[in-house]
Amino acid sequence: MTTVSLTSTPLAKTRTDAVVLATTSGDDPRVLGLDALPKQARAAVESAARVVGATGAADELLKVPAPGGLGASLLVLAGTGADGADALTDETLRRTAGSAVRQLAGTGSVTLALPATTAAQAGAVAEGAVLGGYVFSGHPGSTEPVGAVEVLVADAKDKESRAAVERAQVVGSAVNGVRDLVNTPPNLLYPESFAERARTLAKGTKVDVTVLDDDALRAGGYGGLVGVGQGSTRGPRLVRLEWKPRKATGHYALVGKGITFDSGGLSIKPAKSMETMKSDMAGAAAVLHTVLAAARLNVPVRVTGWLALAENMPSATAQRPSDVITIRGGRTVEVLNTDAEGRLVLADALVAAGEEDPDVLVDIATLTGAQMVALGNQVSAVMGTDDVRGAVVAAAGRAGEQFWPMPLPEELRPSLTSPVADMANIGERYGGMLVAGLFLREFTDGRPWAHLDIAGPAFNEGGPRHYVPKGGTGVGVRTLLSLLDSAAQA
Ligand code: BES
Ligand code: MN
Numbered sequence: 001m002t003t004v005s006l007t008s009t010p011l012a013k014t015r016t017d018a019v020v021l022a023t024t025s026g027d028d029p030r031v032l033g034l035d036a037l038p039k040q041a042r043a044a045v046e047s048a049a050r051v052v053g054a055t056g057a058a059d060e061l062l063k064v065p066a067p068g069g070l071g072a073s074l075l076v077l078a079g080t081g082a083d084g085a086d087a088l089t090d091e092t093l094r095r096t097a098g099s100a101v102r103q104l105a106g107t108g109s110v111t112l113a114l115p116a117t118t119a120a121q122a123g124a125v126a127e128g129a130v131l132g133g134y135v136f137s138g139h140p141g142s143t144e145p146v147g148a149v150e151v152l153v154a155d156a157k158d159k160e161s162r163a164a165v166e167r168a169q170v171v172g173s174a175v176n177g178v179r180d181l182v183n184t185p186p187n188l189l190y191p192e193s194f195a196e197r198a199r200t201l202a203k204g205t206k207v208d209v210t211v212l213d214d215d216a217l218r219a220g221g222y223g224g225l226v227g228v229g230q231g232s233t234r235g236p237r238l239v240r241l242e243w244k245p246r247k248a249t250g251h252y253a254l255v256g257k258g259i260t261f262d263s264g265g266l267s268i269k270p271a272k273s274m275e276t277m278k279s280d281m282a283g284a285a286a287v288l289h290t291v292l293a294a295a296r297l298n299v300p301v302r303v304t305g306w307l308a309l310a311e312n313m314p315s316a317t318a319q320r321p322s323d324v325i326t327i328r329g330g331r332t333v334e335v336l337n338t339d340a341e342g343r344l345v346l347a348d349a350l351v352a353a354g355e356e357d358p359d360v361l362v363d364i365a366t367l368t369g370a371q372m373v374a375l376g377n378q379v380s381a382v383m384g385t386d387d388v389r390g391a392v393v394a395a396a397g398r399a400g401e402q403f404w405p406m407p408l409p410e411e412l413r414p415s416l417t418s419p420v421a422d423m424a425n426i427g428e429r430y431g432g433m434l435v436a437g438l439f440l441r442e443f444t445d446g447r448p449w450a451h452l453d454i455a456g457p458a459f460n461e462g463g464p465r466h467y468v469p470k471g472g473t474g475v476g477v478r479t480l481l482s483l484l485d486s487a488a489q490a
């Protein structure tokens with residue numbers, strides 16, 4: 001893992017493998033932070049930037065030999081994509097740091113001499129470094145991530161800056177933990193092993209873990225988890241996590257969809273659509289690592305986490321289209337399409353979470369292909385009650401994630417009616433993401449609630465970009481942690 005620390009040692013005296021400077025884009029690309037270099041090196045770096053044709057575009061990374069007078073052999077010019085120093089935001093800094101550290105994988109030590117003057121900026125650079133330093137350890141022969149990153153600031157002893165870096169380390173590691181779970185092949189990560197991972201990760205922390213296995217789920221009337229899980233030889237689990245600080249300013253219940261593989265069940269998916277379905281547990285992974293991070297950060301909010309874990313498989317024991325199941329609490333659902341399984345396991349978990357009377361319910365799920373049609377793979381959707389939906393959008397904005405508010409139109413609700421049960425699990429095709437949200441709303445008991453659909457953003461099928469690698473992205477953790485922070489301040 002990439003470790004990050006602050007330094008105020010002048011670059012002339014820093015022994016490191018690579019020094020990274022930021023470049024701006026536009027008509028007049030500039031190298032920023034030249035004054036951190038020894039005087040005699042500044043002109044050399046500016047001319048090197050011209051010679052290699054630095055444009056300052058985002059994700060641009062140009063390596064030049066370090067000029068004399070530096071304790072490094074490599075000088076790296078990292079594009080910010082910002083048109084001038086005034087256009088730099090915390091997110092630009094996060095991305096620039098992440099892009100550089102990601103592309104420098106294989107380098108032992110890196111010093112980031114980016115324009116970070118405030119504590120928030122130092123934290124953003126540090127967070128970008130941890131996120132960009134991610135390499136999935138499950139691939140044999142993968143490049144070693146950058147070992148140590150130093151963030152150059154005016155005062156490395158500044159309390160606020162140190163706290164920001166510490167937080168960045170915790171938050172970044174939580175995101176990376178989600179990426180690891182999502183990238184793990186589904187033959188190795190299944191409901192039981194996921195629950196076991198939750199237990200292992202919580203060991204030695206103040207997070208309490210309870211696991212309901214298939215027998216307990218049947219006995220408890222969790223018909224959604226049982227129905228979805230019954231097609232697999234590897235039974236479902238419901239994991240409950242709890243972080244309960246001494247003086248809590250409220251109780252947030254976080255519910256995550258944890259389908260460890262979604263084949264569609266008997267309503268089977270086309271082969272191509274199945275290829276990324278190991279990522280269908282990204283919501284549960286985000287909840288797990290959010291609760292663990294909340295405890296590490298000592299967030300003064302009580303948080304319960306619910307991981308609704310099942311493998312959706314077709315078999316002689318699988319649920320059939322037209323089966324009627326009973327969700328915890330007694331409501332019945334006609335399962336018309338076994339590929340609309342996420343809402344079934346979430347319904348059980350939302351009811352269970354609600355039984356403890358939390359102040360706010362939030363669920364997060366790779367729920368619908370319609371989310372990707374509506375918003376693509378870099379913007380997540382949030383639905384729910386106005387207050388919590390707004391709080392999620394604001395929290396995401398502060399955290400550097402993109403969540404867009406979506407409606408729950410009453411007009412679509414009748415499409416979920418069933419002649420044989422309280423509801424069907426599918427409705428009107430158009431607006432499918434909203435229909436799924438309306439389905440979930442039925443199980444929230446009118447509580448303040450938000451539903452986060454991360455179907456597209458959870459898994460990056462394209463090439464890496466800034467601090468986002470290929471594969472699992474870890475989306476949602478930063479927004480949820482920022483949401484808990486705002487709750488703590490309320
Ligand atoms: N896990 C999928 C949604 C999904 C699709 C996530 C693509 C990420 C990428 C979900 O279980 C599903 O299959 N949803 C169906 C619902 C439909 C049958 C109403 C869908 O979106 O097609
Ligand atoms: Mn499905």
Ligand code: ZN
Nearest residue numbers: 259262280342
């Ligand atoms: Zn699914």
